[in-house]
Amino acid sequence: MPAQTLSPFVDAALDAAHLDDPRTATGRTLGWGVVSTADVAENVVPDIAALPDARLVAVSSRDQGRAEDFARRHGMLRAYGSTATATGLDRLAADPEVEIVYVATPHGYHHRDVSALLRAGKHVVCEKALAMTAAEVRDLLRLAREHGVFLMEAVWTRMTPGFRTAMRRVRDGRLGRVRSVEASIGMHRPLDPAHRLFRKADGGGVLLDMLVYPLTWTSAVLGAPEGWSARSELGPTDVDLDTALTLDYGHGRAHVSGTLSTTVPHQVTISGTDGWLRVDGRINCPTTLVLQSADGIRRGAAPVVEHVAVAGAGYGFEMREATRCVQQGLLESPVMPWADSLELAELFDRVRQRIGLVYPHDAR
Template sequence: MAGSGPGGQSPQGGRTLRWGVVATGRIAHKVTRDLARLEDAQLHAVSSRSQGSARAFAEEHGFAASYHDGPSGSGYQQLFADPRVDVVYVATPHAQHFEVVRAALEAGKHVLCEKPFTVNASEARELVQLAGERNLFLMEAVWTRFLPATRRALELIRGGTIGTVRWVQADLGFPAAYDPADRLWDPAAGGGALLDLAVYPLTWAVAALGFPQRLTAQGHLNQDGVDVQNTLTLKYPEGAAAQLTSSLQAAGPGMATISGTAGWIRTGSPLFNPRTLEICGLDGRIEVEDFHEEAEGFIHELRETARCIRAGLQESPLMPWNETLQVMELLDQAREQLGLRYANDLREAGT
């Protein structure tokens, strides 16, 4: 369990935050390992649908309490009713984000929610409105936005190192074995390449070029109505463009290249957690910057969450609500063009 100073104070003098984790899948394990590294965090409670999973997760990571589905309600509802929990990290499948985050906010908890924030923009707007009304912190956990390599790349771009950015190329893909029971392939869970992977290439395009004037989406849906591969083309003023691919069919280099009038920057692979940047000027000379660290990389978004909560902020300036909403709107546009629909959309339409 992460340590705290006397009287519930962290070594830096800020209030120690007591964390709850909702769900016990692979990403929850990874994020929790970094959460345990924070000096101002206490691992208090975890919830899962099954008692065995909740208890095993709590024992492995040193949580004080565990909750699971039962006569007293769902595990996450019991966790949210625990007055000792200050902030929750939500790691459920995509289609459950809206329901779980809404319940957390209604219970008065600050929330860090895995990407994609929700399945559609309507859900995202409702959650942002609720957080605003309850004066609670809420952030989408796009961890790539907080990494040292990403922040360094943005510093170089904004400083004019590669001139005016004219195009971005980014991809992320791997050949995933088809399994209708796996969340990646399950329409009920919000499966598919778009919601699971495309946020990472989009992160680099939006960081370098901002939000586009127009988005065009092409892709392929399988027999279950889940997208297995897609390509997004973003168009900007004066001809600037981005081409982004995400795939559950093929492995790619998993890099982002940002090209400008005075050179280019290329991330190491994978682009969601790059440990290197290549910077090349018009002279063709390539410089490499390294960003190696012991932590998985989630620790940076976790530190930002803690910083914002202690400062009384409702949103992070590094991952503001408006950008989350605009990304969700882009994903809505892409899904409309691909013909990709989920049960959450039916709830939105009231059918």
């Protein structure tokens, strides 16, 4: 069977032997800082700590007490809260032992926080979405280039073993020529106007928070769409509670959706001329793949189920990639290049315009 052509970032991920075991050092030890004590930071920081060439130096928060509690529990050397003269972020940015920073604040603060860090000469791994708008993303890329520092959007799925395993099956031609992708993610969440997912200023809603995951799969196997249509429902706080995109690639199609209003299966199905591959459960960090061939369907054979082991919570793979890039003097990762972050932000801008979702940042 002929090999399937995949996006360049997939080839880079599959050729990255250092992603096979994130707990193998790739160079000198880096001093890490963390911005925010949010839940996602609680999950990610232990995977950073597990890297043999990482040293946890400092965490920042608006509240000194929260910063100190986080630092104590995660074995960090220093905790920076806001004072009368400086924010916790500014204090962390001034720490000479902090070389690279993981930013875990809500989307609406990314441009502000990452800008300050880049200007201070820090390398940055920023949670997705990299910024609220394409204009903000362009500005961050400009700053990273001007200051000669590494910047990466933390789309961790691209580096995970489940995603890489799935892409190997596709690249080997197991599905033939890929023709379609169907993907869904989300669950019902009761309305909470104070929660970041429902706050417009924080970049709440489905679009920025969820759709990057199904779109990671479509871009991997189908590339950039030639056209698209969108359907969305805005909620009482004026963020999108449901958004679905239908994407046309000429040679194929995709339908992706995210929701805060309905409990749906988290699932990706990639279908080709010779078979299909399904990811069940965690589409952002897959642990179970189901593969069926056209011949198997004809013979009445059961699909093949493949289980993929993941080290830690699965975030160590993206942190290994960021570490390697900094150690080698790269400004961007070939697995998560700047052009991909900008392309996604531009698509989201166009989708928001189509569905009538306006952020306060749009006026800047």
